Amino acid sequence: MAKVYYESDADIGVLRDRKVAIIGYGNQGRAQALNLRDSGVTPLIGVRQDETQARAEEDGFATAGVADAAAQCDVLMILIPDEVMPQVFDESIRPHLNEGDAISFATGYNVAFGLLTPPANVDVVMIAPRMIGQGVRDTYVEGSGFPSFVGVHQDATGNALAVCLAIAQGIGTTRSGALELTFAQEAELDLFTEQGFGPAFGQVLMGSLQTLIDAGYPEEAALIEILLSGEFAYSMEKIREIGFFKQMELHSTTSQYGSMTRGMRFIIPELHDKLAEVLKEIKSGDFAREWTAEQAAGHPMLAQLREMRTMHPIAEWERKTREAFRMDKPED
Ligand code: NDP
Numbered sequence: 059m060a061k062v063y064y065e066s067d068a069d070i071g072v073l074r075d076r077k078v079a080i081i082g083y084g085n086q087g088r089a090q091a092l093n094l095r096d097s098g099v100t101p102l103i104g105v106r107q108d109e110t111q112a113r114a115e116e117d118g119f120a121t122a123g124v125a126d127a128a129a130q131c132d133v134l135m136i137l138i139p140d141e142v143m144p145q146v147f148d149e150s151i152r153p154h155l156n157e158g159d160a161i162s163f164a165t166g167y168n169v170a171f172g173l174l175t176p177p178a179n180v181d182v183v184m185i186a187p188r189m190i191g192q193g194v195r196d197t198y199v200e201g202s203g204f205p206s207f208v209g210v211h212q213d214a215t216g217n218a219l220a221v222c223l224a225i226a227q228g229i230g231t232t233r234s235g236a237l238e239l240t241f242a243q244e245a246e247l248d249l250f251t252e253q254g255f256g257p258a259f260g261q262v263l264m265g266s267l268q269t270l271i272d273a274g275y276p277e278e279a280a281l282i283e284i285l286l287s288g289e290f291a292y293s294m295e296k297i298r299e300i301g302f303f304k305q306m307e308l309h310s311t312t313s314q315y316g317s318m319t320r321g322m323r324f325i326i327p328e329l330h331d332k333l334a335e336v337l338k339e340i341k342s343g344d345f346a347r348e349w350t351a352e353q354a355a356g357h358p359m360l361a362q363l364r365e366m367r368t369m370h371p372i373a374e375w376e377r378k379t380r381e382a383f384r385m386d387k388p389e390d
Pocket of ligand 1: 082083084085086087105106107108110111124136137138139140142146163164165186187188189190191
């Protein structure tokens with residue numbers, strides 16, 4: 059059974075005599091900073107001097123440049139984009155780390171794939187929300203919290219887990235549960251969802267739309283039926299709330315019979331093989347190496363793929379459907 063930490067396992071008091079900085083004030087940075095402050099620990103925000111700094115100050119936080127914040131504080135929550143993190147870390151954070159400091163990440167990616175190697179004399183922890191930044195804030199305010207994966211990569215002081223759980227409590231995730239994983243496991247799971255589950259699911263979605271449209275159904279009807287009515291999203295939410303099989307009882311017996319009998323046809327061994335292949339590339343580090351090389355080359359493949367994406371007919375199908383069902387909000 060995986061180890062899950064809750065409120066009673068954590069003590070935010072561990073942070074009270076530490077100086078905490080949040081480096082980055084974007085999706086996660088802002089949400090985590092607001093939550094942490096509401097939990098009684100006000101972080102210094104390490105940002106560049108631009109509109110992001112202005113936003114942090116409007117929210118009532120003290121700010122400093124990234125290097126300055128790293129120099130002033132001894133617990134550094136690094137919440138900037140993963141692509142820039144190794145360079146920012148080496149240039150602006152590493153030179154200011156002192157023995158016994160703690161650094162935390164919201165994903166294990168850079169450390170797990172060897173793109174960022176922290177010095178041996180600091181604690182290295184992970185609190186990786188399974189939630190977008192806005193959700194991190196909203197669920198905190200509602201009082202419900204959100205799930206996350208947490209882990210200690212390096213325990214230089216003997217206190218790393220306590221610091222990790224204190225941050226986890228401060229941002230609100232121990233309210234619902236923080237599951238212990240290694241940095242590598244977290245990064246691999248995250249990438250697998252993005253590269254395996256997501257695209258496989260996307261293909262089923264696109265294939266279903268195309269099948270209906272090829273059979274002569276109006277594009278707007280296909281889009282509403284499969285996706286845009288919200289019925290499917292509602293069923294997904296019910297799966298989360300009450301369980302995969304239990305939610306089936308919310309559907310008619312015709313639906314249950316049809317889906318279970320025809321469902322057997324979609325047990326395709328090749329799908330499993332493809333998913334396993336994607337996971338293998340992730341675990342071997344092949345994907346991380348490929349992505350690092352793509353970034354170094356200036357994203358030529360990404361640009362090409364984004365261009366191809368704009369040519370897919372779904373954009374036009376969606377536009378027509380949204381117009382027909384008056385789904386788009388009027389311009390401000
Ligand atoms: P964002 O893209 O929202 O981060 C933006 C922040 O990073 C801004 O403050 C920006 O400053 C700063 N920044 C960008 N480039 C630099 C740079 N070169 N030097 C200094 N600061 C820089 O990131 P996220 O919040 O999405 O992600 C942060 C971490 O959280 C990542 O590790 C990510 O994997 C993880 N995570 C993200 C989730 C999400 O929902 N987005 C979910 C779970 C984990 P400026 O405005 O000045 O450019």
